[in-house]
Amino acid sequence: MKAELRANTSSISLQNPSLFNTGQSSIPGALRGCLGSLDGACIEKLLLHCASALESNDVTLAQQVMWVLNNVASPVGDPNQRLTSSFLRALISRASKVCPTTLSNFNGSSTNHRRLMSVTELAGYVDLIPWHRFGFCASNSAILKAIQGYSKVHILDFSITHCMQWPTLIDALAKRPEGSPSLRITVPYSRPPVPPLLNVSTEEVGLRLGNFAKFRDVPFEFKVIDDSSSAGDIVMSKLESSSSFHFESLLSHLSTPSILNLREDEALVINCQNWLRYLYDDEGRGINAQDASLRDAFLHLIKGLNPCIMIVVDEDSDLSASSLTSRIATCFNYLWIPFDALETFLPKESRQRLDYEADVGHKIENIISFEGFQRIERSESGSKLSQRMKNAGFFSLPFCEETVKEVRSLLDEHASGWGMKREEEMLALTWKGHNSVFATAWVPNGLED
Template structure:
């Protein structure tokens, strides 16, 4: 979609109040003064109300103003316009499959790896969870000679080199580490895992750590994972690492998935999730849109300040969001008969407080030690101003959530936690 100069105002029609002039409160385009949020919110409301005339007018206005190459407002308008159009035309599933297919064909392993490493260089969005989880795992497995880490994530194993280094420098005898990586078809291709396995084994040899690398692949959904399939041995000290993984489990199956993890009798389970709620609002389109827009506005603004303006990596990360936004706003996980739509992993994120309630049914929270917290704080000092660590912010109920939060300009964006049976 080609964007126009945002100062060029398209002609408005009399049946709607979407002009970019001041609203009834006397502020331009709503309280935040940003035109994209105003138009997108009005469009989401029109879709909810099935007001076809208003929908067409607002989609036209957004199409005139949006651009994936413009400023933050234009980019948000572009990607949310795509999702709103899919919702209005009931074409979300087809669009999502097309976007996924294009991404799979255009992203080589080397390209994806470089993108992840560059993102980790400029932002703690992923490294925050890596450092917190590695610290909790190392402490829980200290003194054990046979370690088995079950990694349920899509981080391309970028988390593990620092853990291997830590094992190599331990004062006692270096333990044997078995790493089992669980991947679903929609996350990563088998050829990619072969390259990752080669790199990990080579690095483990360099560090002098006895190492075994296993892959559980071919799963359509994480819910298909079983205790038997993971090959856990009785003499192994087990840790389960879930980074951005549980949100890919169907909402109704999350309790069963957590109980399956408990059956592994792990010493520790680490859980890292993005701080957003796309679950409780799934059947209320406007509320779901509001939460989705809030979250991705934070994310896009963070990218805008973390990368240089002409960064290709930033553009790639923004484009990756387009699939998630379409998945959240325009795709149903099940059809009217309750049958899965077959889109693969869902995008129903939940907040740390919601995950805590689920996990507390079978696990007890493990507080991060002062050493781990200090490591995370040291990590954040390597990045630009705006990032902070918050310890267990108080929930509305007065209870304390489990875990720690990464905040961007005081807004919680990532939740990290550790649990034991």
């Protein structure tokens, strides 16, 4: 089903059948067929059985299934085993909330460690696979086209990658035949508590960008919207709370022009890179009662700012389902991609690979182990996002041939399995033909001409 990841893994030996006071004889017949050699399809079947058991509070059956999974999971094995290891940790985390005293014998029951990177480490993280660079490249090319003829540009940047996108754009602006425009970048202080995490403040990032822009002779300003209840660096104690986004406060600030300091002679650019999915999307969570969700409220406010372009880049997977089994099926058939891609060029015990996979594991744990406001990974597919944008009053801008060429050139720097599709209203990054990340460009209706 999914290229090499659907190939059989090595045979497993079911060690220590008394580990969880269960044995092969007590495992339901539907699961006994999965004992022996586990391939990706069988692992998925086991995960879904476990999810169903957890949803029905059948802890005994969940333990039995996790016992089987525990014997194939390995954080340093093949891609199937590494992916299973991440799912097992997430399932144990969820099960421990239901019955915390019965799961002490399982390996990997602790949550994933969230590490802080240096700027240099972050650059290596972004360059490892084109998961982020694809969006940077497509976005920057579209932005450059949209701001042609402007001498002043203001970017409102909503991203999880700490402005890593902008050195390349600054360099391109410095080479503009008509001369570089002045550039302002405004970022929110609040950030989803997800990897990658940086060990310097947003203000320090702005200073470094300013130094680079000065070196390239690009007039530059950087501003942080302090939408939090308290100023200061992001610290680990704050990251433990999924309610630390302060998005409602940010949306309030976006509706206050004086805070954004918008100027009529500037080209306004809205950049959303792997960010929109962290806006809660349940009804009744908007600023006003009539707003269906924070996500729709955000788009409504952005439309009112009349940007010359809005870029939305995100993961092309629908993980918004309330059903645990649905989320596990979607997640398993999507997040095999980074595990499989890293296998092609990094050794099994590579520290860089283990760290990257741990960050993917953090995402898997949030998708599986948490519900309500604590479950913040709620991505939607590119097609659903496109419909949302149209409903909000935006018109799609097609990516030009120059952008397509630049993205293809970028992908040539990575493994041969990476590719690109041109689909209706979006570009899609693919791994072995399967969509992973989409990039879209939009303008408010009436500005498309």
